[in-house]
Amino acid sequence: MTIAQSTEFPRPEPVGHGPGAVGTPDEFAQLLPQTRRALLHRLAVGQAEGRAPSMTGAVVRDGRAVWTGGRGAVAGEVPHGDVQYRIGSLTKTFVAVLVLRLRDEGLLRLEDPVGRHLEGTPVPDATIAQLLSHSAGLAAEPRGPWWERTAGELRPEPADLFEERPQRLPAGRHHYSNVGYALLGALVERLRDGVPWDEVLRREVLEPLGMDRTTPRPEKPYASGWAVHPWADALLPEPAEDTGLMGPAGQLWSTLQDLCRWAAFLLRGDARVLGAASLAELRTPAVPPESGTWDAGYGLGVQLLRREGRLLVGHQGSMPGFLAALWADAEEDVAGVVLTNCTSGPAAGALAADLTGIVLAHEPRIPEPWRPLPGPLDPELLALTGPWYWGANPHALRLRAERGLELTPLSGAGRSSRFRAEEDGTWTGLDGYYAGETLRVRRDRDGAVSHLDLGTFVFTRGPYEPSAPVPGGVDPEGWRV
Template identity: 60%
Template sequence: MTTDETVEDLGLLPTTRRALRHRIARAQNESRVPSLVAGVARDGEVIWEGALSALDGVETDGRTQYRVGSISKTFTAVLVMRLRDEGLLELTDPLEKHLPGTGAGQATIADLLSHTAGLAAEAPGEWWERSPGTLRPELSDVLGEEPHRHPVGRIHHYSNPGYTLLGALVEEMRGEPWEKVLRTEVLEPLGLTRTSYGPQAPYARGWAVHPWADALLPEPAHDLGRMAPAGQLWSTTRDLLRFAAFLLDGDEEVLSAASVREMRTPAAPSLPGTPESAYGLGLQVLSGAGATLTGHMGSLPGYLAALLSHEGERLTAVVLANTTSGLLVGTLAAELLGIVAEAEPAMPRLWRPMREVDPAVLELAGAWYWGVTPYGLHCGADGGVELRPLKGTGRASRFEAVGDGTWRGLDGYFRGEILRPVRDADGAVTHLDLGAFVYTREPYAPDSVVPGGVDARGWHGQVESG
């Protein structure tokens, strides 16, 4: 069965819909996938769905569950960030402070979230993805006698046991199983009714495809037990598109926009040899072709999954397939985003004026100079400000109001730094202080506070050599 007309108002041009369907059809054919379902949303609204099934009598659509593997890690990361936002822990805390006795306690919470804890990639013993979780009932069975492969905090080394520890941390601090905490604190508030610990009909069975013949072999689908926070979940394209929208904008009932933005921010480079990729706090960050995509990929025997978002275009894409290998699912999701972004780029948002003008903020607008380099400071309707060079390249950043007359950097070189207007005894702004950088209204004015001072003779023309 094939479907790509399951959304009442698709909101895309026929040529775009055909291009999307053609792309998944080519992927299904070339990679020999038993079934594949994909979806694209813009601003949280599904604008296209496509489904392909090569199995007689088996139908699939946006409500069909597939196993999503390591996308489960992003859900676990959300739970950890909630603990941080509630003040129950700091990301800089060593794990030992909250979950003692693991043998990996010197790693910080942030190290575990960003895969920089130096832990082994996999659990010891037999192939954990194809064996029952009952073989690893304790954390010691997941970590083994020598859990580390690298020094803590040095490099990015993807670790499934690391996210098992984070799941155990959630259980320790909430006093409830990871599954129950996830359902109560994330799935139910976000309305993810088709995301679950185990499969719920209708769901797609997992298959392996013979490498040299068009033949299928069923894959096992074991309960991962202790390893569940690293890869257990089942979900659908519609649920994951809703989750992806949350990862862009946040939801005050679950996690703020600032905290999900923090998750999307690179915290560590990815594996050596992949300079275009990085890892945030439970999210992969992929850069290339002029766009930055965030999300996560997942795989378990019989299943491949990808969730990616293009923040600038307000687009999200999800691809789910029931095959063990062969399909470059992340590449496919990125290409679906690219098709829509190129054919039907997002309409610019309607410009609106400020509701109220704060004279103290308006006073800062205009040209400022770092040394002799001109910058422009723009005050936005959202209460934030933006500082950018007026020509050439330079250190551009956006800032959000802190509430005490200062602004905190959101991106670029000055992310996290404080922009502070400095006033004289009469209350007039003399200069801007930004992380030890001084911005003045005039370039090197004689009476300015530029570090190192300014020659009192001021500007002049040609001078004799010597």
């Protein structure tokens, strides 16, 4: 096999389409030469040490690809950004977006049992949220031989996917299940009037985002999948089967260019596909860890990773002959993508995370200029801001864009959360302990603000303010020395 030299691809182009998905070229869009060399070096080391026939990588920042590179060869040439690779379980992120679209349209609720919408499943009580987050306790793999290397025709009916005991663990505990995503694909087809899930995906997601090179079956140019001998520099071709009903777990093929668009979407959203609020749900840990610290978790269709003090979201994927990874840092608006065509060897996930880390280390993000809120300013909202106390614990309430609020502890201990304004005059928590909880402004008989009620927690203007309805009351003698 001819091995071509490594290269950086030509000048990166904007990725994505539609509001919030396309980065605007500016003075910071082009990476510095030393940053580009560090990225290419990391990719080259990953390909050489992982003994991968070929490898491509990219970094997305501010909604655009700012670096892309290739190493090794596909058909005797350095792989470019339009070469398809199989992306394995990255497919699950696409299926999750389809399910959230159905939820946003009111066709289902995440807490619904799947049996309410899908007849004949052997696990009718598993909720849709549990299937998305791999917490339904289902078996990891379908019945029969190794599904990634055998034709989907071996499992022509949904019942053929399950062993006699489809549920292996109690619901609520994270247990990765490929077969659960087969059910979600069937759910999408059922609620889209029998249209195949991959056709729904093309029509509702891929076309709006301009991802015309993401397909269920390979289309030229594409890389062949290889296994590399563990003790010799020799190759063995891997089969590329159509996995049939298991397709939603790992069927898709894609390119570096398309996955850059997907990374930009996962970071910023696109109103034509899925808004930022629903994407934030995907990125929230669905099964909270029992302890206060964790290194890896799972949201609704995305993996979560804590690395060097940063929270990364995305997914890794593997199929016979292929490895893929996409990790995105929503706070820094940067993502790394890696594709390679070998069954094992390269640590694609670590490499994709390293690409984002290299950019942030060499070129820390330039913050957006501070700007005042767009007017007009509501004086009643402004009057709510400032210090509030939960008991004797001081907090600050700040006004954000679109009438949003942010509550932050001032003592170094306490719970922070951002809140979205609702039409009924309340606010809904977006993150942290108060995610999903309702914040209400309580008033006295004269209409003056009395206190804040946040999921039964009372916040007052003074520490244990006697005039406020503090649960349990306040000692009538007050503070003393």
